[in-house]
Amino acid sequence: MITPAKINTFTFFKLPSCWWCGVRVKTITPETCTTRVKHRWFNQNPFKSMYFAVQAMAAELTTGALVMSYIKESNAKVSMLVANNEATFTKKATGQITFTSNDGLAIKDAIEKTVATGEGQTVWMEATGINADGIQVSKFKFEWTVKRKG
Numbered sequence: 757m758i759t760p761a762k763i764n765t766f767t768f769f770k771l772p773s774c775w776w777c778g779v780r781v782k783t784i785t786p787e788t789c790t791t792r793v794k795h796r797w798f799n800q801n802p803f804k805s806m807y808f809a810v811q812a813m814a815a816e817l818t819t820g821a822l823v824m825s826y827i828k829e830s831n832a833k834v835s836m837l838v839a840n841n842e843a844t845f846t847k848k849a850t851g852q853i854t855f856t857s858n859d860g861l862a863i864k865d866a867i868e869k870t871v872a873t874g875e876g877q878t879v880w881m882e883a884t885g886i887n888a889d890g891i892q893v894s895k896f897k898f899e900w901t902v903k904r905k906g
Contacts, residue, residue, distance in 0.1 A: 758821065778810075779792075784825065792855070793813075811849055816898055822863050834871065837901050841899065847894075849887065878899055879900050881900055883895070
């Protein structure tokens with residue numbers, strides 16, 4: 757598995773807006789990835805809560821880190837792309853927000869299929885944002901497409 761430190765270094769160099777907004781991977785296992793981001797002045801909207809795009813970056817990274825991890829594990833050249841996404845916002849996002857995705861095994865299966873068959877695969881992965889009080893503030897769904905290159 758890729759480590760949180762390696763992913764956070766990757767975001768610094770390849771996704772700097774994500775890094776500067778304070779999005780950090782905290783844990784990653786074969787099944788789950790967790791990111792955190794704290795509401796601050798530079799990532800807020802005019803209503804003094806976290807800007808939706810910052811939440812989207814944190815949510816996407818929870819799912820994307822799992823995708824990257826299984827691509828690396830496959831030792832094959834596999835492309836990854838978000839084809840669609842959906843978001844629901846249920847509470848004002850302030851304080852520290854933790855995003856979690858538990859869809860690691862679903863993307864593992866899709867990557868194994870694309871490596872074996874060469875055919876593209878799609879998987880919907882979900883990430884839920886929870887505040888420090890344990891209340892859900894948002895839920896994101898990302899449709900990831902993976903396809904073996906060459």
